[in-house]
Amino acid sequence: MKKISLFLAFILILSLFVSGQNVSAAVTPTTEAPSTEIATTEVPTTEVPSTEAVSTEAVSTEAPTTEIPSTEAPTTEVATTETVSTEAPTTEIPTTEVATTEAPAQVTFVPDTTTEKEVTILHTNDIxxxxxxxxxxxxxxxxxxTVKEQEQPTLMLDSGDAFQGLPLSNYSKGEDMAKAMNAVGYDAMTVGNHEFDFGFEQAMHYKDLLNFPIISSNIYKDGKSVYAPSTIVEKDGIKFGIIGVTTPETATKTHPNNIVGVTFLDxxxxxxxxxxxxxxxxxSFIILSHLGIDTATKEIWRSSYLADQLAANKSFQNDSIVLLDGHSHSVIEHGMVNGNTLLAQTGTALANIGKVTYTLDGSKLEAKMITEAETANLVGDAEINAIVNDAKTKFNTLTSEVVFRNPxxxxxEREYVRTMETNLGNAIADAMEKYAQTGFAARGDFAVTNGGGIRASIExxxxxxxxxxxKVLPFGNRISQIQVSGQNVQAMFEHALSATVVEKNGKTGLDANGGFLQVSESVRVHFDLSKPAGERVYxxxxxxxxxxxxVPLDMNKIYNVTTNDFTAAGGDGYTMLGGAxxxxxxxxxxFANYLKTADMTKYETTEPIRIMPGDAASxxxxxxxxEEPATTEEPATTEEPATTEEPATTEEPATTEEPATTEEPATTEEPATTEEPATTEEPATTEEPATTEEPATTEEPATTEEPATTEVPSIETPTKEVQQPAAVMTTSTPSPAAHTKEVTSTEKEEGLPTTGEHQGAPIAAGGSLLAGAYMVYRNRKAA
Known part of the structure; x- marks a missing residue:
């Protein structure tokens, strides 16, 4: 009996001790190695846009790089509703029912009669x-x-920037141009960045002024599409899906006050x-794009990039796609063909009219230019001539208004403004510098303008x-601002003063050069005519x-240089300029606004005080x-602390989106700074695969607080678990690290929550041990 009791006691003690270990093991978490299908989100290289439909794969639905505005979410739904709004002419067809008809795409090419039919398009851009x-x-x-009547095209289209430019059109805010375009008989146009130059309301008013659709698929204000994204035009039994798109550079290529609350999607x-x-x-698809092909433009915002991506998109491989472009003022004489896609652009200022001929089956895809020389002997349409003459009459009346009394x-005059500093050149450059104190994202450091752009004196x-x-500034050039390194500022002035040295009236000076720069009062240039070109500025x-x-020019500093759009783009040989x-x-x-309040007495001198010839030796x-003048120069004018500089109005905060987009609209918000309050997850992304919250990492050794909550007070644990994108919270344990280190049972337990059963197991075992010992003692005593 004693032996039996002893045996039973031993069995009881052993079973209780083992059960305690099992309880401990039962709580250990499974570290399945999950990981990841997250990566699929980046598939749509179109990272910027939020338009879910992106490249069609379901992927687009993820909070797709909501780059610019958090308002983009509503992109698609709003867009569909707009289509019908302005497209009275045949657009009521493309409403919202589209989604269900995606599958039968090839239906387009069933009718043999249409696939072989030749389509002709006449197009313009940047008028x-x-x-x-x-x-x-x-x-x-x-x-x-007249050309349209001769050619009898299937469609007449325009790619934007039609209304702003020469003063004759500017004075009616583009309304006379709208009348002329109506009379020509355009079928559709897209929105260019300069459609906003007369203000947002006027840009909206064009929808009422035009008797054809003005469209853009990527312009939103306060989260809502402001133009119809597309229109369907049926001609000769063919239905053309015409889609508009506008450059995101508009954020910095019109005055920021004109686009407050407006965003431009990818x-x-x-x-x-x-x-x-x-x-x-x-x-058939026709894209009216105001994007351009400038290399200074972000690649994913260029029309060439758009054309290449559409050509590679298998969803549209059986469609002939025509992109009619604008914005960069490029002449693409015979177009750029990539597979089933043609890209064409005519230049600017109606120097050419573009002509595209193609068939729906893609057997023909051609582009050419109708030049000004080819139209020299044509007689203009009488109705439009009457519109133009009426515009001239009104313009002459409007421009007779007195701006100021000039003392x-x-x-x-040409022989002066192209060879030396003049007081008129000074006044124009000063006007530009003054505008740049509040008119751009950053205050301008100084201003320059080419003498060739000044065409008359003022008595x-x-x-x-x-x-x-x-008469002084007849070209309609726009004020612009670019960033230029000190080294390129030096090169710019060397180029400005590089003309041949000649003798006139017994005086030595520079020969006439349209690229000679007139400058503002914030810059002084000293040069020596006895030196060879390229070495004159000292x-x-x-x-x-x-x-x-x-202070002396800092060769390593980046300066905000205000100029005109011609010079900024590298005109007159300023190849060291250019860029965004x-x-x-x-x-x-x-200039007119400046003259209304300027102190003209400072322009009474005719002596050079800004561009000064001299001797380097003296x-x-x-x-x-x-010691460091350069670093503190920006803050100078206290009234414009970078953010509020745009006409100190409260809407300026909106200008902060300009730079983005500038680029933009798409880069800066990515880091999830605004949307993810749990900013700790961002940093986690870089370490995600390695450290994860698995206690295996060294910083968690046996700290009792860690098990307390799943987020663990130590910084990394919370970050890791949050970072697992919704799909799998438990995937936080990065398989490799967790499995390669074989941890002891105590190490395993350190990262576990301290549940009652886990903590009570050793206590239960200890109690059972004492109970068993007591039974043994009692049996022995009884014996």
Missing amino acids: HGRLDAEPGRVIGMAKVK PLASVTAEMEKLKGQVD VTLQG GNKDVTMGDII GIEIYDPALKQF REEGPSLDVV YVPPVVST
């Missing part, structure tokens, strides 16, 4: 207010109508989404009208408003009162 013809330069709107995603909606309803003669002691100012000084003095630029209103408007650079 920029060229209402009237100019022999040798501009075709003019009346002759556009072009490829927006266009692809709209094509998916129209697929099955149309026989001093301002020199603008003194007389009233000056707007017409007088337009001193450049920039005014530092913080130090209240001129911001744009504002036309120079004539900037030059004494300014003495700087502090």
Whole structure:
């Protein structure tokens, strides 16, 4: 009996001890190695746009790189509702029912009669207010109508930037141009960045002024599409799905006050989404893109990128796709063909009319130009000539208004403004510099403008009208701002002063050169004519408003240089310039506004005080009162602390989106700074695969607080578990790290929650041990 009791006691003690270990083991978490199908989200290279339809794969639905605005979510739904709004002409067809008809895409090519039928399109872009013809330069709107009547095209289309440009069109805010385009008989146009130059309301008003659709698929305001994204036009039994898209560079290429609350979504995603909606309803796709092919433009915003991506998209491989482009003012004479896709652009200012001929089956895809020279002997349409003449009459009346009383003669004759500093050049550059203090995202450091753009003088002691100012600046050039390194500023002035040295009237000077730069009061340039071209500039000084003095040019600093759009783009041989630029209103408007309040007495001198010839040997650079003038110069003018600089109005905060998009609209928000309050997850993304919250990492050793909650007070644990995107929270344990290190049972338990059963197991075992010992003792005593 004693032996039996002892045996039973031993069995009891052993079983209880083993059960305690099992309880411990039962709580250990399974570290299944999950990982990941997250990666599929990046598939749509169209990262920027939020337009879910992106490249059609379901992937697009994820919070797709909601780059610019958090408002993009509503992209697709809003877009569909807009289509019908303005497209009275045959657009009521493409409403919302599209989605269900995606599958039968090839239906388009069933009718043999349409696939072989030849389609002809006449197209224009970047007309920029060229209402009237100019022999040798501009075709003019009346002759556009004549060409259309001769060619009898299937469609007449425009790719944006039609209304702003020459003063003749600007003075009616583009309304006379709208009348002329109606008379020509356009079928559709897209929205260019300069359609916003006369304000957002006027940009919306064009929808009422035009008797054809003005469309864009990627412009949103406060989360809602502001234009119809597309229209369907039926001609000759063929249904054309015409989609518009506008450059996101608009954020920096019109005045920011004109686009407060407006965002520009990713072009490829927006266009692809709209094509998916129209697929099955149309026989051919035409994209009216105001994107351009400039290399300074972000690649994913270029029309060439859009064309290549559409050509590679298998969903549309059986469709002939025509992209009619604008914005970069490029002449693509015979178009750019990539498979089933043709990209064409005509240049600018109605120097050409584009002609595209193609068949739906893709057997023909051709582009050519109708040049101004070919239209020289044509007679313009009488109706449009009447519109143009009426515009001229109104313009002359409007421009007769007195702007200011001028006390001093301002020199603008060719032999002066192209060879030396003049007081008129100074006044124009000063007007530009003043605008740049609040008109761009960052305050301008100084301004320059090419002498070749100044075409007349302004007499003194007389009233000056707007017409007088337009004679001085007749080209409709826009004020622009670019970033230029100190090294390129040096090269710019060397180029400006590189003309041949000649003798006139017994004086040595530079020969006439349209690229000679007139400069603002915040810059001084010293040069030596005895030196060879390219080595003449020996001193450049920039005014530092913080130090209240001129300081030497810093070759390593980046300067905000205000100029005109012609020079900014590299005109007159300024190849060291170019790149991304911001744009504002036309120079004539900037100059007129300045003259209304300017102190003209400072322009009474005719002596050079800004572009100064001299001798390098006798030059004494300014003495700087502090070691680092460059770093403190920006803050100078206290009134414009970077963010509020745009006409100090409260809407300025909206300008913060400009830079983005600039690029934009798509890059800066990605880091989830605004949307993910749990910012800790961002950092986690980089370490996700390695550390994860598995206690295996060294910093968690046996700290009792860790098991307390799943997020663990130590920084990394919370980050890791949050980072697992919704799909699998438990996948946080990165398989490799968790499995390769064989941890002891105590190490395993460190990361576990301290549940009652886990903590009580050893206690139960201990109690059982004592009970068993007592039974043994009792049996022995009884014996």
